[in-house]
Amino acid sequence: MKNAIGAQLFADRTKRYANQQRTPPQWALAVAVGVLGAPTTWLLAGIIQEMSRIALTFAGALTTGLLGFATAVALRWRHAAVRDGLTGLYNRAVFDITLERFAAAVGRRSARWTFAMIIDVDSLKMINDTKGHLAGDIVIRGVSRRLTNVVRGDDLPARLGGDEFGVCGATDNVSEAHELAERVRRDLSSPMMLLGRMTPISVSVGVAVSAPAETFRPVDLVRKADQAMYLQKTAKREWLDDRVMQATRTARTEVRP
Numbered sequence: 001m002k003n004a005i006g007a008q009l010f011a012d013r014t015k016r017y018a019n020q021q022r023t024p025p026q027w028a029l030a031v032a033v034g035v036l037g038a039p040t041t042w043l044l045a046g047i048i049q050e051m052s053r054i055a056l057t058f059a060g061a062l063t064t065g066l067l068g069f070a071t072a073v074a075l076r077w078r079h080a081a082v083r084d085g086l087t088g089l090y091n092r093a094v095f096d097i098t099l100e101r102f103a104a105a106v107g108r109r110s111a112r113w114t115f116a117m118i119i120d121v122d123s124l125k126m127i128n129d130t131k132g133h134l135a136g137d138i139v140i141r142g143v144s145r146r147l148t149n150v151v152r153g154d155d156l157p158a159r160l161g162g163d164e165f166g167v168c169g170a171t172d173n174v175s176e177a178h179e180l181a182e183r184v185r186r187d188l189s190s191p192m193m194l195l196g197r198m199t200p201i202s203v204s205v206g207v208a209v210s211a212p213a214e215t216f217r218p219v220d221l222v223r224k225a226d227q228a229m230y231l232q233k234t235a236k237r238e239w240l241d242d243r244v245m246q247a248t249r250t251a252r253t254e255v256r257p
Contacts, residue, residue, distance in 0.1 A: 008138035087144035095158035124163040204233035
């Protein structure tokens with residue numbers, strides 16, 4: 001009897017709510033009220049609403065996290081495109097582009113000279129061979145820090161690859177560019193603490209300068225600076241060879257009876 005009455009009440013309530021042209025969510029609520037009664041239905045509705053809120057919050061957090069991750073990846077790619085991974089200095093591509101901009105600005109910067117500087121760490125190969133590549137990386141990072149500290153604010157220091165660095169910029173005259181090159185050579189060639197021991201560091205520096213309003217190709221300016229750097233490196237090797245030979249002759253003379 002009770003089952004029959006309950007079924008009849010359910011049918012009546014369903015028919016009455018259907019005639020009110022409710023939307024599907026309202027239909028579901030009406031049916032639930034008919035079957036479960038109002039208190040239980042509103043409790044379930046509250047639970048469902050809270051679960052929906054939590055789901056939406058989680059989805060929002062997930063979306064934000066994915067966007068943040070994508071942004072971080074994009075920034076990392078952008079950093080890798082212009083920066084050297086070991087030192088944080090600008091890379092060869094940025095160095096070349098900067099020189100190209102200087103070349104394109106000839107005529108508009110007629111009062112200033114453009115210079116390119118090439119720096120080579122003489123002792124890096126020996127350090128890698130005797131102390132390992134970890135020690136070589138320490139030297140490269142140390143040289144990059146010194147280079148950043150010695151150049152002027154408008155200059156662009158870069159790591160060109162391996163044991164080679166570069167600096168480009170504008171200067172008021174030729175002597176200023178050569179004075180900067182000498183400061184770079186002196187500051188970068190001081191001993192460095194390496195794996196608990198002071199280790200001699202030597203660099204060779206070459207600089208080439210383009211006169212105001214003088215059209216130039218960046219590749220030619222870099223080539224001239226590179227040649228000047230190798231001349232300095234060769235001169236130091238010859239000087240060192242002479243010192244070794246003199247020391248050898250002196251030793252042979254001293255051991256004679």
